[in-house]
Amino acid sequence: MKTSKDGVITHMCSGRTDSKDEDSVSENSAAADKNGLAGGVACLSATNNGNIIQKRPPTVTKKRIDVLKWNGWGYNDSQFLMKNDMAYFSGRRYPIGDMHLPFLVQWAKDSVKFDPKNNIPSRTLPSPDEYPKPIIQSGVLESIKSTGIEYSLDGVDRLVRAHGQTLEDIYMLRNGPMPRIPDLVVWPVCHEQVEKLVELASEHNFVIVPYGGGTSVSGAVTTPQHESRTIVALDTSQMNRILWVDKENLTICCEAGMIGQDLERALHEQGLTTGHEPDSYEFSSVGGWVATRASGMKKNTYGNIEDLLVQAKMVSPQGTLVKGLSHVPRSSIGPDFNHVILGSEGTLGVITEVVLKVRPLPPCRKYGSIVFPDFESGVKFMREVAKQRIQPSSIRLVDNEQFQFGLALRAAPTMFGAVMDHIKRSYLTVFKGFRWNSIAVTTLLFEGTKEDVAAQERKIYTTAEQFKGVAAGEKNGERGYTLTFVIAYLRDFAIEHFIIAESFETSVPWDKTLMLCRNVKHCINEECKALGIEHPLVSCRVTQTYDIGCCVYFYFAFNWLGKSEPVQAFERIEEAARDMIIACGGSLSHHHGVGKIRARWYPSQVSALGVELYKATKQRLDPANIFATGNLLTPKL
Amino acid sequence: MVTTEWTHSLTSSITAISSGEMAVLIEGISMSKDSDVNFSSFINVLDERRRSSDFMWMSREMNPVKSYRQNHDTSNPYKFQYDVLKSRKIKKLIEEVSKQQNTPESQVEKRVIDLLKEIGHARDPATLRLVGLCFVKAVKKIFDGIYVNEDRLLKIKQNMGSNPVVFVPSHRSYFDFCIMSFITFSYEIETPCIAAGMDFMSMFLMGEILRKCNAFYMRRSFGDDQIYRTVFQEYVQHLLIAGDLPFEFFIEGTRSRSSKSLPPKFGLLTMLLEPFFLGEVPDITFLPVSFTYDHIVEEGLFARELLGVPKPKESTSSLLKAINLINEVHYGNCYVVFGEPISFRKYITENLASKLNFVHRNPSQETSQTVDFGHHIVGSQQKNMLITSFHLLSIVVGNHQLVDAAGKSLQVEQASKDVAWLSAVLSAFGALVQPVPHRHAAAIVMDAVKQHSSVLTVNEAGTLQLATSAFDPSKFTACSWKGHQLQEDVLRTAYPMVVLQLYINHCLHFLVSPAIITVIMQHLGEDGRITKHELFEKYKFVCSLMTHEFVFFRPWAEKTFEDSLLKLELVSIVEGDNLRLGNHRKLQALLCNLLYPFTSGYLTICRCLQTLDEKDLWSEKQLMTTLQAKIEGELRSGNLQHPYCLSLDLISSCIASLTVKGVLNRSRVNGTVQYSVKRDDINQVTSELECLTVGPIKYPFDKDSGSLDLDAYKALSVSDSVAVEGLSSKL
Numbered sequence A: 001m002k003t004s005k006d007g008v009i010t011h012m013c014s015g016r017t018d019s020k021d022e023d024s025v026s027e028n029s030a031a032a033d034k035n036g037l038a039g040g041v042a043c044l045s046a047t048n049n050g051n052i053i054q055k056r057p058p059t060v061t062k063k064r065i066d067v068l069k070w071n072g073w074g075y076n077d078s079q080f081l082m083k084n085d086m087a088y089f090s091g092r093r094y095p096i097g098d099m100h101l102p103f104l105v106q107w108a109k110d111s112v113k114f115d116p117k118n119n120i121p122s123r124t125l126p127s128p129d130e131y132p133k134p135i136i137q138s139g140v141l142e143s144i145k146s147t148g149i150e151y152s153l154d155g156v157d158r159l160v161r162a163h164g165q166t167l168e169d170i171y172m173l174r175n176g177p178m179p180r181i182p183d184l185v186v187w188p189v190c191h192e193q194v195e196k197l198v199e200l201a202s203e204h205n206f207v208i209v210p211y212g213g214g215t216s217v218s219g220a221v222t223t224p225q226h227e228s229r230t231i232v233a234l235d236t237s238q239m240n241r242i243l244w245v246d247k248e249n250l251t252i253c254c255e256a257g258m259i260g261q262d263l264e265r266a267l268h269e270q271g272l273t274t275g276h277e278p279d280s281y282e283f284s285s286v287g288g289w290v291a292t293r294a295s296g297m298k299k300n301t302y303g304n305i306e307d308l309l310v311q312a313k314m315v316s317p318q319g320t321l322v323k324g325l326s327h328v329p330r331s332s333i334g335p336d337f338n339h340v341i342l343g344s345e346g347t348l349g350v351i352t353e354v355v356l357k358v359r360p361l362p363p364c365r366k367y368g369s370i371v372f373p374d375f376e377s378g379v380k381f382m383r384e385v386a387k388q389r390i391q392p393s394s395i396r397l398v399d400n401e402q403f404q405f406g407l408a409l410r411a412a413p414t415m416f417g418a419v420m421d422h423i424k425r426s427y428l429t430v431f432k433g434f435r436w437n438s439i440a441v442t443t444l445l446f447e448g449t450k451e452d453v454a455a456q457e458r459k460i461y462t463t464a465e466q467f468k469g470v471a472a473g474e475k476n477g478e479r480g481y482t483l484t485f486v487i488a489y490l491r492d493f494a495i496e497h498f499i500i501a502e503s504f505e506t507s508v509p510w511d512k513t514l515m516l517c518r519n520v521k522h523c524i525n526e527e528c529k530a531l532g533i534e535h536p537l538v539s540c541r542v543t544q545t546y547d548i549g550c551c552v553y554f555y556f557a558f559n560w561l562g563k564s565e566p567v568q569a570f571e572r573i574e575e576a577a578r579d580m581i582i583a584c585g586g587s588l589s590h591h592h593g594v595g596k597i598r599a600r601w602y603p604s605q606v607s608a609l610g611v612e613l614y615k616a617t618k619q620r621l622d623p624a625n626i627f628a629t630g631n632l633l634t635p636k637l
Numbered sequence B: 001m002v003t004t005e006w007t008h009s010l011t012s013s014i015t016a017i018s019s020g021e022m023a024v025l026i027e028g029i030s031m032s033k034d035s036d037v038n039f040s041s042f043i044n045v046l047d048e049r050r051r052s053s054d055f056m057w058m059s060r061e062m063n064p065v066k067s068y069r070q071n072h073d074t075s076n077p078y079k080f081q082y083d084v085l086k087s088r089k090i091k092k093l094i095e096e097v098s099k100q101q102n103t104p105e106s107q108v109e110k111r112v113i114d115l116l117k118e119i120g121h122a123r124d125p126a127t128l129r130l131v132g133l134c135f136v137k138a139v140k141k142i143f144d145g146i147y148v149n150e151d152r153l154l155k156i157k158q159n160m161g162s163n164p165v166v167f168v169p170s171h172r173s174y175f176d177f178c179i180m181s182f183i184t185f186s187y188e189i190e191t192p193c194i195a196a197g198m199d200f201m202s203m204f205l206m207g208e209i210l211r212k213c214n215a216f217y218m219r220r221s222f223g224d225d226q227i228y229r230t231v232f233q234e235y236v237q238h239l240l241i242a243g244d245l246p247f248e249f250f251i252e253g254t255r256s257r258s259s260k261s262l263p264p265k266f267g268l269l270t271m272l273l274e275p276f277f278l279g280e281v282p283d284i285t286f287l288p289v290s291f292t293y294d295h296i297v298e299e300g301l302f303a304r305e306l307l308g309v310p311k312p313k314e315s316t317s318s319l320l321k322a323i324n325l326i327n328e329v330h331y332g333n334c335y336v337v338f339g340e341p342i343s344f345r346k347y348i349t350e351n352l353a354s355k356l357n358f359v360h361r362n363p364s365q366e367t368s369q370t371v372d373f374g375h376h377i378v379g380s381q382q383k384n385m386l387i388t389s390f391h392l393l394s395i396v397v398g399n400h401q402l403v404d405a406a407g408k409s410l411q412v413e414q415a416s417k418d419v420a421w422l423s424a425v426l427s428a429f430g431a432l433v434q435p436v437p438h439r440h441a442a443a444i445v446m447d448a449v450k451q452h453s454s455v456l457t458v459n460e461a462g463t464l465q466l467a468t469s470a471f472d473p474s475k476f477t478a479c480s481w482k483g484h485q486l487q488e489d490v491l492r493t494a495y496p497m498v499v500l501q502l503y504i505n506h507c508l509h510f511l512v513s514p515a516i517i518t519v520i521m522q523h524l525g526e527d528g529r530i531t532k533h534e535l536f537e538k539y540k541f542v543c544s545l546m547t548h549e550f551v552f553f554r555p556w557a558e559k560t561f562e563d564s565l566l567k568l569e570l571v572s573i574v575e576g577d578n579l580r581l582g583n584h585r586k587l588q589a590l591l592c593n594l595l596y597p598f599t600s601g602y603l604t605i606c607r608c609l610q611t612l613d614e615k616d617l618w619s620e621k622q623l624m625t626t627l628q629a630k631i632e633g634e635l636r637s638g639n640l641q642h643p644y645c646l647s648l649d650l651i652s653s654c655i656a657s658l659t660v661k662g663v664l665n666r667s668r669v670n671g672t673v674q675y676s677v678k679r680d681d682i683n684q685v686t687s688e689l690e691c692l693t694v695g696p697i698k699y700p701f702d703k704d705s706g707s708l709d710l711d712a713y714k715a716l717s718v719s720d721s722v723a724v725e726g727l728s729s730k731l
């Protein structure tokens, strides 16, 4: 360990000793020069009492398109399709994999005038000569080569790292004109290589955009369009080792490029879990989570990323920032610099290594669901649950539109199932006086020992009764959670049939929750009306509860057949909706981050002095604006 | 020529035109600029009622459209009252009052319950249908037609459901709200909850029946009654937030006795807007509705009230009597024009360009937005007020009486020509006018006269005459007068003129600003020129003086002024950069004469005030009586020509403006309001007014009847391109 001349504490990092990846390296990329990086294990702490977990090849390879869609979400083999006039989900990775979904098309017809005949196919993967020529400043390539860090100038490699997962990103890939994409992709394998790259960037004045899982939905990872310098996409995916595990203190140290599913798989083998499960955790990275202040579904038990984070290392052009010398549960040592790293959205440096809390895997896991006569009662119930602090690992409330949608994702019922469905339905509507068109549903996930779970269940279900809630069984709850990962695939299917679908989120105090939901829905409907869009589908759900408020997620979809410029229309609607959210006392973002698409609201959210404080930090850590991602503050052109 | 165009579109129409066929005339001609209403969509809702069984119609099965779809059941009005009682605000109120007054909560709660009973509507569809049936029977006898711009209404209906809807009709007659409910019933829209005055509540049976037809009651003044205010406010807001019926209220606060638009009242409006400012409703859609009657059923009552003749108390029996009376008279049509719906959210975000924030509210901004919005609604109502043949005829006859009463009599033929001319001129001014083609003008005028035989008749010689016999003032002499007790002969001649003035007043909002400008120009010296700036200063002075007479909203003064100038330029009343009067003498004279009753009335009042001692204190009634007596004297001596100056409405408006201007001192002594005069100030105002008032301008209307068509043509051919040129030459 050494102290740099800036007084920032940095650590000597050793290169990686593990064997070369099985992945084939693209033509242009140079093989890593392992020679210069001898011996030892990277660590954040002098007192490493854990053991190294053997590194496995990452699920997502350097050639991303071998595994993932180049123009949409998720695995190549998994997608919604039309098959025999019925919706069908391909692949065998998910619970509805290789299944027909007989109700989906009808639902989509009713709600957004979906028509399978109207089809707008994506362009095919551009041929090599269709990519913009990389802008490479003189000397850049030579000096990168000299470090031995792998790189690529290949068009596809650059294109797939030019974007995240916003609607604009996906529409651009499928149908838009070719935008500015990174000029070069690099794959450092450890902290020290990152330090080298950042040094080179300062020397040659090129731009670095850290790229983790590429799941950003804020435009944060999207290539800045007005940058004239060489843009290097720094793909962290090869920094994917768990460096140590400390079972005594229940902490681990891992590299920032590790993606959620790989991390969890490795930890499960040790009987551990981080419990951090954002809906994107199959593909998003640890570094991305820290850089965007991500939130996981089970935060009630495990906490959000800021609660899980013990320490993070960030390489900035002025040195490496890391907080604290040892891994203490909490400290009172002035402002907490972890919070400079958290939410920095790639604008201050590259996060390379992270120490996280972990928990033993729970012995028992159980789902549940409760039906409420309407969304209002559901919200009141959620509020009560938060007041009593009796949240299980996850508790979510979906409105009627999503409830109906959930039903539409059923596979064909068996004869017996259909009868049961009918009975359940009449029980609610006839005996309980619920209206089918206003029912709202809470889904629950309990974790812990058997006794814990039983106790939690008791509290939840008795509280629900006060709000006219009726328990609706484990199955419904389970479906709610397992379908979570499938829903992300729906947008590609929709977009192919002239339907724009997107989601956005906010956090809001309890007393403003219903008001916000009502006004935002109304606002979207009105904006659509003004744009001549008929039948938009607007839906919301409460996905997290806190002492003082909750996180609300909105989904909306509309049919743009016969209209041009769907992305502009969408952006206008989203802007109006965001203004409305803020007018109703909601936040700019609960977990997606600011990125580029919400940057115009950032100053009003943090105050003028806040902006100055951020700017001063940026000026200190990155005076030459190497990390010119354009996030948080809209750059002056 | 325009006349031939008209005849073209009218080839199918028959020679004698009854008002029932007016729709045919109206059809296909739309030249209005201010109003965006499409004439061709006017439908007589009574036509269908005359064709099929009323009973079947009233008892038909229907599924009326709700204004704001709710997730809960809203059908029970008593449950609704209970919810209000149990609301957070009322709970808090009860706790507070009980603590303050040291009374048990149950007792306060009882008071609240009583108030809720007093206020509450008691929706009962069966009663509504029954009342509706009786109403339809009656209304078919009273009116020839009830015309509605159906396309707009259907669009409104189609867009209902996502937020509260508030109908805001103009208020000219008791029939307004009945007809509103009749129309909503016809078009299968939920019957609105109507804010009704307490005078109805106290009427035997009527009070309860109206409740069942969704009326709820509002006290005229809330005084310092905190409990009442809170309960009423919560009731109203609950109707918006948790109810699904449209809301209806009269923004003018009361029936306009003078037929002029009244300035908006802000009490109820403020209550309605609060849920929006709090984010409790996502938006509120306001629907301005403009009522126009060929013949206002209450015209006689209004005229008497304006003159100060005592008003009988509203009671069920007098209402029935009134209805009986109605049977003998021919009341023509009622026109109900639905204006463009106004989203309050859009109004403040787009028109007023302010950012919404439901969390950090800005009370002073909200207040100014409310005031602005109130005027916007009244403005929208005015835009769509229809001007019918009788309104036009009233202007022509009124003008004739003013300048030529002793001289030549007014022949129907001449009046018809003038009516046709005026119709064209007013359309060019942007008003929504019943077109009067020259060819049919006489028939139209005769028909209008027939509807108003109580004030206007035609003798065998074809001369138009004011009827003086219909009004028997002796009946009233014994009662207690509101102002000065007028002489019988004065009353007799005043009455028909005041009635006519009601119909003139109905159109004045279109004309008052152009008229003020013309009057100012008329009084320029030799040179006859004035800069725009000077003109605007004088214009603002007159506006400030008549700010209670007409609806002037100060922040909009400049825009109104510019608009009016543009209009005047188009009809060559003013011209040039350094403005001067153009050669359209006839219209100039008419505009000046239209303003004459007001300027001369105000001048007379000011002169009278000059004679008062500064030390004397006057109660409002004393002052009014003195002034009215003085005006009567001036009329008799021939110094004053127009009997409308006797109007107590005019006198009290003048007093109010002078008070605002600081010319009159208003103070409260032992609870009663007292006035005193400030001599210097009154002298100043009087001399300014003197520079603006002369006797009526005589212009021989028939002198150049050849040029009349030309005038009409000129007015009509004002195309948009000319308007644009006019504008750009200004820039």
Ligand SMILES: Cc1cc2nc3c(=O)[nH]c(=O)nc-3n(C[C@H](O)[C@H](O)[C@H](O)COP(=O)(O)OP(=O)(O)OC[C@H]3O[C@@H](n4cnc5c(N)ncnc54)[C@H](O)[C@@H]3O)c2cc1C
Residues within 6 Å of the ligand: A164, A165, A209, A210, A211, A212, A213, A214, A215, A216, A217, A220, A221, A236, A256, A257, A277, A278, A279, A280, A283, A284, A285, A286, A287, A288, A289, A290, A291, A292, A293, A294, A295, A296, A297, A345, A346, A347, A349, A350, A351, A352, A488, A591, A592, A593, A629, A631
């Ligand atoms: C279907 C779907 C579901 C989602 N669900 C959730 C959810 O439940 N909860 C949630 O919080 N988010 C969710 N997200 C948003 C997204 O997954 C998160 O923002 C995630 O944290 C991004 O991680 P990433 O590795 O993909 O980062 P990227 O998209 O690669 O990058 C995001 C930002 O972080 C920066 N960055 C990435 N890695 C580093 C690093 N090592 N050092 C410095 N900066 C870096 C990038 O420059 C960029 O600015 C969802 C997204 C999708 C598409």
